[in-house]
Amino acid sequence: MTGPRSSPKARDGGELLLVGVGTMGRPYLDAAARLGVPVRAVESEAAWNSRPAELAQRFYRVRGGREEDWVGAVAHAVAERAPDGLIAFAEPHVLAAALAQERLGLRGPSLHAAVVSRNKALQRATFGAYGVPQPEYLHVGRIAEARDWMLDRLPVVVKPLTLSGSEGVELVKDAAAVDEVVARRADEGEVLVEEAVDGPEFSWEALVRDGEVVFENHTAKETTRPPHFVELAHRCGHRFDSEAEAPVQALTTGVLRALGMRTGLVHLEFKVGRRGPVLMEVAVRTPGDYLPDAVGLTYGFDLYEAVVRLSLGLPVPALPRQPVRYAATVFPTAPPGTIRAIEGEAEALAHPAVVRVRLRKGPGDTVRPLTSSSQRMGHVLVAADSPTEREDALKFVRETLRVVVTPTGTDSRT
Numbered sequence: 408m409t410g411p412r413s414s415p416k417a418r419d420g421g422e423l424l425l426v427g428v429g430t431m432g433r434p435y436l437d438a439a440a441r442l443g444v445p446v447r448a449v450e451s452e453a454a455w456n457s458r459p460a461e462l463a464q465r466f467y468r469v470r471g472g473r474e475e476d477w478v479g480a481v482a483h484a485v486a487e488r489a490p491d492g493l494i495a496f497a498e499p500h501v502l503a504a505a506l507a508q509e510r511l512g513l514r515g516p517s518l519h520a521a522v523v524s525r526n527k528a529l530q531r532a533t534f535g536a537y538g539v540p541q542p543e544y545l546h547v548g549r550i551a552e553a554r555d556w557m558l559d560r561l562p563v564v565v566k567p568l569t570l571s572g573s574e575g576v577e578l579v580k581d582a583a584a585v586d587e588v589v590a591r592r593a594d595e596g597e598v599l600v601e602e603a604v605d606g607p608e609f610s611w612e613a614l615v616r617d618g619e620v621v622f623e624n625h626t627a628k629e630t631t632r633p634p635h636f637v638e639l640a641h642r643c644g645h646r647f648d649s650e651a652e653a654p655v656q657a658l659t660t661g662v663l664r665a666l667g668m669r670t671g672l673v674h675l676e677f678k679v680g681r682r683g684p685v686l687m688e689v690a691v692r693t694p695g696d697y698l699p700d701a702v703g704l705t706y707g708f709d710l711y712e713a714v715v716r717l718s719l720g721l722p723v724p725a726l727p728r729q730p731v732r733y734a735a736t737v738f739p740t741a742p743p744g745t746i747r748a749i750e751g752e753a754e755a756l757a758h759p760a761v762v763r764v765r766l767r768k769g770p771g772d773t774v775r776p777l778t779s780s781s782q783r784m785g786h787v788l789v790a791a792d793s794p795t796e797r798e799d800a801l802k803f804v805r806e807t808l809r810v811v812v813t814p815t816g817t818d819s820r821t
Contacts, residue, residue, distance in 0.1 A: 421490070422488075422490045423444050423447075423491070425493075426448075426493065426495045427477075431693070432497075435494060437711070438714075442721070444492075447464055447488075449480045450466050450467070481504060481506070482507065491720075492513060492720070493508055494671075497692060497693065497695070501691060502525055515669065520668050520691050526568050527568050527599050530688060533665050540658060542601040544599055546598075547598060549598075557579060565599070566600075566601065574779035575779075576635060577633075577778075578633035578634040580634075604685050605678075606685075609678070610628060611624070611625055611659050613659070614714070615668050615669070616717055618668060620663070621726060624702050626701075629641075637777050640801065641735060643735065658677060662686060671691055672691070696786065697736050697786060701790075704790040706727045732792060733791050735790075737786065739784055739805075740777065740810075741812045743776050746768060746769060746774060746812055752808060761788070766785035767784055768784040774810070784810065
């Protein structure tokens with residue numbers, strides 16, 4: 408089957424199967440509850456015990472973290488009863504959901520889009536065939552095979568094929584660094600090596616229905632300095648000048664065409680360098696870093712509910728094209744060491760533009776060198792009436808919320 412499944416249940420709203428919940432997926436359950444849509448959920452063993460029973464009518468436990476484990480759990484859930492809609496939450500869930508969507512004829516991004524999105528080398532090969540602007544690259548079975556290629560094109564970026572959140576991504580600037588990374592990552596297996604694109608980084612969040620974009624947002628990113636490019640802030644509602652607007656539109660249109668994107672949520676990352684916008688990577692799942700929360704605040708609607716509606720084939724109200732506010736997520740940082748105290752949390756939360764402060768670490772916890780987004784200590788969500796007021800709020804948060812650390816190697820008694 409290639410089209411959406413038709414049934415009396417689907418006309419009434421039907422039933423949703425959510426693949427992966429976690430903390431950031433909870434708003435999907437809340438949105439379904441508001442719509443009166445029953446939900447079943449597939450969840451990992453690690454998160455199983457922390458999921459209150461009232462969040463879903465039934466949970467299917469995933470024992471293991473491999474994609475094959477998620478595929479098996481989803482297959483079990485749909486064999487028990489076919490849902491009317493199915494949403495994949497994070498990267499490990501995308502393929503499992505797409506296989507079920509394709510087999511049952513449910514609305515989704517398409518199996519082609521899911522498979523390509525899950526592998527950076529497949530992205531490069533596919534988008535190259537469709538003429539999408541992207542970095543020059545080399546896909547190798549062992550990083551040592553790319554040594555001469557890297558030396559001829561410095562600086563370059565090394566990436567694993569399937570990880571997310573900047574994990575395993577690093578800039579290699581000179582010949583000495585080439586030899587060091589070749590030795591350190593010799594046993595890693597397949598990697599992607601790319602030319603380094605110099606320029607600001609952005610993302611594009613879009614809702615797509617039957618191949619048509621029904622909503623889009625641009626986000627300006629702030630990252631750590633090389634070599635790891637870990638994201639430190641996302642500012643939603645970005646507007647490009649007239650010179651950049653058309654090339655950015657051409658890039659996003661070209662990516663959707665190459666993906667064969669049908670229905671769902673797309674998160675596309677790109678840089679604007681000297682050659683214009685250049686694709687970094689794309690995902691067909693919920694973006695991390697609470698971006699849907701910030702996007703919803705920026706445009707004044709619930710992005711999670713819109714995704715649920717798209718999945719079930721329910722009507723989606725006309726979505727706004729212009730920001731009504733200007734939201735951002737920002738991630739507090741601290742030098743490596745042991746946290747002694749966190750100061751200014753109440754003061755930051757009292758600021759009128761601060762929506763929430765959510766920290767995952769506290770006194771006694773260890774702060775490690777920041778090499779991937781999983782090592783960040785939490786986030787702050789802000790929403791202001793103008794870009795200037797947003798910047799003022801971000802500045803206030805960064806100056807007020809202080810993480811006091813005993814540096815690594817320092818005697819904690821001093």
